[in-house]
Amino acid sequence: MPNNILIVAETRDGAPRKVAFELVTVAKQLAQGMGGKIEVFAMGSNLASAAQALAQAGVSKVYVADDAALDASRFAPELHAAVLADAIRAAQPAVVLFGATGVGKEISARAAAKLDWGLVTDCTDAKFENGALVLTKPVYAGKAIATVKAKSLPAMVSVRPNIFPPVEANASAAPVEIVAVKMVNVRAKVAERVKKAETAVDLSEAKIVVSGGRGVRGPEGFEPLHALAKVLGAAVGASRAAVDAGWVDYGTQVGQTGKTVSPQLYIACGISGAIQHLAGMSSSKNIVAINKDPDAPIFKVADYGIAGDLFEVVPALTEELKKVMAEK
Amino acid sequence: MNAESTFSVVVLIKRVPDTETRIQVKDGKVNTEGISWVISPYDEYAVEEALRLQEKYGGKVTLLCLGSEDAKETIRKGLALGADDAVHLNDPAFEGGDAATTARALAAALKKMEYALVLAGKQAVDEDNAQVAIRVAELLDLPHVNAIIKLDLADDKKSARCVREVDGERDMMETSLPAIFTAQQGLNEPRYPSLKGIMGAKKKPIADWKAADLGLDPAHLGAAGAQIQVERYDPPAPRPPGKIIPGDPATAAKELVRLLREEAKVI
Numbered sequence: 026m027p028n029n030i031l032i033v034a035e036t037r038d039g040a041p042r043k044v045a046f047e048l049v050t051v052a053k054q055l056a057q058g059m060g061g062k063i064e065v066f067a068m069g070s071n072l073a074s075a076a077q078a079l080a081q082a083g084v085s086k087v088y089v090a091d092d093a094a095l096d097a098s099r100f101a102p103e104l105h106a107a108v109l110a111d112a113i114r115a116a117q118p119a120v121v122l123f124g125a126t127g128v129g130k131e132i133s134a135r136a137a138a139k140l141d142w143g144l145v146t147d148c149t150d151a152k153f154e155n156g157a158l159v160l161t162k163p164v165y166a167g168k169a170i171a172t173v174k175a176k177s178l179p180a181m182v183s184v185r186p187n188i189f190p191p192v193e194a195n196a197s198a199a200p201v202e203i204v205a206v207k208m209v210n211v212r213a214k215v216a217e218r219v220k221k222a223e224t225a226v227d228l229s230e231a232k233i234v235v236s237g238g239r240g241v242r243g244p245e246g247f248e249p250l251h252a253l254a255k256v257l258g259a260a261v262g263a264s265r266a267a268v269d270a271g272w273v274d275y276g277t278q279v280g281q282t283g284k285t286v287s288p289q290l291y292i293a294c295g296i297s298g299a300i301q302h303l304a305g306m307s308s309s310k311n312i313v314a315i316n317k318d319p320d321a322p323i324f325k326v327a328d329y330g331i332a333g334d335l336f337e338v339v340p341a342l343t344e345e346l347k348k349v350m351a352e353k
Numbered sequence: 354m355n356a357e358s359t360f361s362v363v364v365l366i367k368r369v370p371d372t373e374t375r376i377q378v379k380d381g382k383v384n385t386e387g388i389s390w391v392i393s394p395y396d397e398y399a400v401e402e403a404l405r406l407q408e409k410y411g412g413k414v415t416l417l418c419l420g421s422e423d424a425k426e427t428i429r430k431g432l433a434l435g436a437d438d439a440v441h442l443n444d445p446a447f448e449g450g451d452a453a454t455t456a457r458a459l460a461a462a463l464k465k466m467e468y469a470l471v472l473a474g475k476q477a478v479d480e481d482n483a484q485v486a487i488r489v490a491e492l493l494d495l496p497h498v499n500a501i502i503k504l505d506l507a508d509d510k511k512s513a514r515c516v517r518e519v520d521g522e523r524d525m526m527e528t529s530l531p532a533i534f535t536a537q538q539g540l541n542e543p544r545y546p547s548l549k550g551i552m553g554a555k556k557k558p559i560a561d562w563k564a565a566d567l568g569l570d571p572a573h574l575g576a577a578g579a580q581i582q583v584e585r586y587d588p589p590a591p592r593p594p595g596k597i598i599p600g601d602p603a604t605a606a607k608e609l610v611r612l613l614r615e616e617a618k619v620i
């Protein structure tokens with residue numbers, strides 16, 4: 026069997042999600058040990074331009090399943106998993122890489138069961154060592170790090186977004202192959218997309234995250250955080266206390282029972298730093314804490330802390346950034 | 354399978370360390386001493402939803418748990434919440450497996466059980482695999498809906514409408530029944546056990562099933578059948594101590610921006 030690596034690229038609104046280009050970096054790292062070609066598979070509708078972008082990511086080939094029935098707004102896990110499994114059978118890779126997004130985790134699990142393959146979820150590193158696929162995977166929400174081995178190949182891996190740098194899609198274009206879509210009997214499907222994602226950048230993919238906790242005191246309290254996020258081009262997250270109070274949507278919750286984020290910069294405002302919150306953000310590259318209690322546990326993980334009232338510090342920070350950005 | 358007589362819901366539950374627990378790692382292993390164990394939080398939402406369905410439609414709630422003998426205590430917690438009975442996949446042959454072997458055992462158990470639908474957590478908060486319930490659905494050729502925050506059954510209980518929240522998007526999904534649903538935070542507010550519930554749980558039946566009861570070859574189960582194996586555990590890399598920036602808000606903000614630009618180089 027060839028030692029090829031297949032990347033399953035997710036798209037949103039006709040463009041590949043950033044994690045797809047990060048997966049190319051992972052694949053290149055694996056290919057150093059494995060040899061083999063790097064190929065990409067994308068499924069959805071109206072994928073012509075997404076396919077072109079992926080074809081220029083320095084890969085050997087792009088397979089595309091392009092059909093109105095595969096549009097994200099009509100998501101049907103049985104169909105998507107079946108189409109994916111067909112593509113994997115045809116491409117015969119040794120390793121399949123997914124982004125560990127909500128959808129990526131879901132379809133990889135169903136396809137893995139269909140093909141009876143092993144799957145390691147939400148990895149932060151993937152290497153090919155002494156003939157074996159070795160993965161690094163945070164467990165217990167990051168309180169421990171597991172080193173995991175696939176005893177045999179083929180196997181599937183989902184990789185946490187924002188860990189690896191994305192490749193630039195500026196290589197000469199690889200061939201794009203349109204694959205036939207075989208319909209299956211579907212019982213569960215999206216009837217209606219109730220709410221579109223607010224931003225193109227998902228919280229888990231954002232470079233900078235500004236989060237608010239109980240200290241913001243109410244839905245209006247998030248306004249200065251949004252203003253700061255706007256200047257920084259950041260996504261806005263929250264602690265569970267803020268979510269439970271109904272100030273913001275659950276989709277913004279960071280932590281053990283929310284999203285795991287690892288941005289370049291995480292700014293925690295009015296968040297105490299409970300162990301379940303830390304679990305979701307302590308792999309951020311830089312952490313800033315703004316909290317009026319100098320003994321708050323969040324300061325133990327912060328690289329930079331300001332012990333003060335967030336309603337004074339956050340606007341001051343926004344102003345200072347505006348000044349600095351204008352100078353640039 | 355789809356019993357006409359009783360409306361049965363099976364809930365998959367897993368025993369995990371309480372999320373408050375600090376995980377201690379020693380010699381490549383997780384030190385389980387002093388850990389307090391709970392039903393995985395997402396599974397709690399699943400149990401709660403099953404109990405609410407039972408309150409509405411009658412019938413029976415059965416817990417299904419794969420785990421060592423110690424998991425009995427966790428199963429009793431679920432029974433104390435109000436579930437009627439439980440099946441415990443309790444055999445060393447099941448242990449040390451991966452998501453695939455666990456799903457294989459659970460699917461084989463479900464084949465012997467009656468249910469109108471199956472509920473589970475969207476992931477267990479120990480290994481955060483987020484695979485097992487979906488794999489079970491595929492193995493049983495059942496539809497699944499992942500990460501639901503709302504579940505409504507049709508009057509004839511032959512189909513369901515649910516809302517799920519994934520990657521910042523919210524979808525209304527429909528499925529025929531039987532199906533497997535995985536619970537996301539927001540589905541409901543789990544109840545606490547009552548004293549009466551805790552007392553009553555001691556008398557509720559828990560059936561122990563072994564690999565042989567499921568007609569499964571131990572070579573395909575647990576550590577023997579697992580393709581994915583944990584080699585070792587390590588503590589996460591410690592973070593270097595940080596700086597507290599002094600001064601009034603404007604001064605501190607200014608200094609923070611300077612540090613983020615010049616030292617951290619992130620903006």
Ligand SMILES: Cc1cc2nc3c(=O)[nH]c(=O)nc-3n(C[C@H](O)[C@H](O)[C@H](O)COP(=O)(O)OP(=O)(O)OC[C@H]3O[C@@H](n4cnc5c(N)ncnc54)[C@H](O)[C@@H]3O)c2cc1C
Nearest residue numbers: 238239240264265266280281282283295296297302317335
């Ligand atoms: C099973 C389980 C799962 C959980 N999962 C999660 C999860 O995924 N994510 C999560 O976040 N939590 C989670 N929690 C909850 C967690 O234990 C904490 O309760 C929660 O994180 C606290 O949120 P907080 O820091 O916003 O609130 P608090 O702990 O109340 O802290 C508020 C902070 O704001 C500060 N503050 C107040 N006013 C100001 C001001 N004007 N300026 C500056 N600072 C101010 C205070 O000093 C305080 O430190 C979970 C809990 C359980 C049991």
